[in-house]
Amino acid sequence: MSQAPVLAMRGIDKSFLGVPVLRSVDLVIEPGEVHAVVGENGAGKSTLMKILAGVHTADAGTIELGGRAVSFTHPLQAQHAGVATVFQEFNLLPELSVAENIHLGREPRRRGLIDRRAMAERTAALLSDLGVDDLAPAAKAKTLSVPRQQIVEIAKAMSQGADLICMDEPTAALADAEVELLYRLVERLRDKGVSVLYVSHRLREIFDLCDRITVLKDGERVTTVDTADITPDELVTAMVGRRIEAVFPEPLPGTETGEVRLAVTGGGNAQIDGIDLEVRAGEIVGLAGLQGSGRTEIAEAVFGIEPFTRGTVAVDGETRRITGPRKAIAAGIALVTEDRKAQGLALNQSVGANARMVLDANARVHSRARLARISGILSSLDLVSRGEDQEVQYLSGGNQQKVVVAKWLAAEPGVIVLDEPTRGIDVGAKHKLYAVIRSLAAEGLAVLLITSELIEVIGLADRIVVLHDGRIAGELPGGATEQQVMAYATGRSPA
Structure with a gap:
């Protein structure tokens, strides 16, 4: 039986x-x-x-x-x-x-x-x-x-x-x-x-x-x-309900790699050391590594949350002393944090209020012209909502993430750091967000991408910088194998 x-x-x-x-x-x-x-x-x-x-x-x-x-x-x-x-x-x-x-x-x-x-x-x-x-x-x-x-x-x-x-x-x-x-x-x-x-x-x-x-x-x-x-x-x-022929979209026509927009030379603090990193206009550079390897620490240092205490940071060729987030924003750096609900959004506020958040809180980037662009930015990201007055908490995870991206694009940054941008969203929403990331590069932004999913960093990044124990262990071209990335991530050299 x-x-x-x-x-x-x-x-x-x-x-x-x-x-x-x-x-x-x-x-x-x-x-x-x-x-x-x-x-x-x-x-x-x-x-x-x-x-x-x-x-x-x-x-x-x-x-x-x-x-x-x-x-x-x-x-x-x-x-x-x-x-x-x-x-x-x-x-x-x-x-x-x-x-x-x-x-x-x-x-x-x-x-x-x-x-x-x-x-x-x-x-x-x-x-x-x-x-x-x-x-x-x-x-x-x-x-x-x-x-x-x-x-x-x-x-x-x-x-x-x-x-x-x-x-x-x-x-x-x-x-x-x-x-x-x-x-x-x-x-x-x-x-x-x-x-x-x-x-x-x-x-x-x-x-x-x-x-x-x-x-x-x-x-x-x-x-x-x-x-x-x-x-x-x-x-x-x-x-x-539809076939996705390529999970990761190809670079958009007209995307060109330009001048260095972000350059870290000899960067270090209590968690990371000897960081030499460049990201060019139109380029997506992926940071890979195991938890604790220093990926998020680099993002926080670049954005001034836990600043570099050694080395230099240059944005568009100008050396900048990034000692806090306000100075990072003034220098043209944006950070999409890994926890959108706790750190990226005011969930009980509207889409519009969230999209204006960076401009409203930072006089150096606030302007009427930038405020006027917000509706166009939300539209360009294909945000699905009832309108700018809808509370963000009622959007799907993928659309919440688009609002986070929109609030930073409103400040017209030259460098955008994406820390775990697809965490907790479904496969269809991920595909849409991948297209957004490609469009950011096509517009000339320098994109620094951090993700725990190896397939994402391999599929999206033009170059992959692999970290181990707070240091850069090696660099690989986009499309490298998971085995090559994991070799550097565990302190070994790829075969």
Whole structure:
């Protein structure tokens, strides 16, 4: 007799304020299966996951766990039924220990008191079962790195006896090297017979980890297919509804490499040293390297957040002393930070207010002529919104990122630094943003691109500067192989 699916969601409908978000969606996950759910932003992935987690209630349809019909109106009901969800935003209490977070509300007791020894022993055994032996149960959550916090979230899910663990963009905040740790955890869960629902925009992870893939588009299920039976190009076509012949657009006609716009010579501070870097007009230079290699530190030094204390910086041939962001802006340097929500946008303000933000805050670049250009800039970026009065928080991730770019273009910079510009946006929005980056170069800007996704830096950059341990380890032409980049990134020379 065949075993019942771990999860069977059938005919799921959900609307918000009369707007359909999910329409008759089916999702079936087998025991011990890693099952991907993919689609563009707005496809319905998060809503489907929140229904399964008990955050939302479906308007129609049925849910079965292990062949038993269930209906959740609260997340605790889902947890008690064996469904655990690891969201992008972790739910750890920073002042509590690893053991206390894992067992919160379910602490072992002895004579009415919390048995801390038993709790620590259970935690150590649970972590060991996941193949993690270097995480102390007594460590405070606030002292842990992002991947270590993620381990704690997964361990917490396991401690609840979960048969199904749902992971929402689990690698969004991880560097490439840290992703390998998550791979091992997911494979360990599969080996133990635990099923995983895996939501991610990163196609490489989907093909590396997942047994089957369900594609959602505009709130409907397009297909469910074995991973072995579909190619990345075919998957992208299913997700966006059109074929993307080239993931990375070619340089636009008329793009020319001109004079050096940004030159760093012998740059250094407490985190980086000996940085010699040039970016020319019309050129995209990629910074690659593992987490902690110095990529973001270079961006912050160029922009004056953590200034260079050694060496020189020249913009358009003029040596500039960049001791803070205001001086960087006055020199014609822009920085699109890696966390658009925390650092790049005022989410409860309008598109227009956000687009004017740099001009309004910096008298040296403020002018009526530049303010008048903002509407044209937003239009040139193909921003999808109800208008400039719409609050930014209601835009998709890709359109939010376009607003961040627009606020900097309003200041008419000569150099733009893009730090993780496509983080947390879907494959279709990424393709549109790649076209924006190409257009910036075509307009004569010098573009310094930082991304943890090797395929992006290889596909977009004209030159790739690879960092290791705070220094430049080597330089490669655009189109170099991942193996060549990783060789320099790990302190070796490419073969």
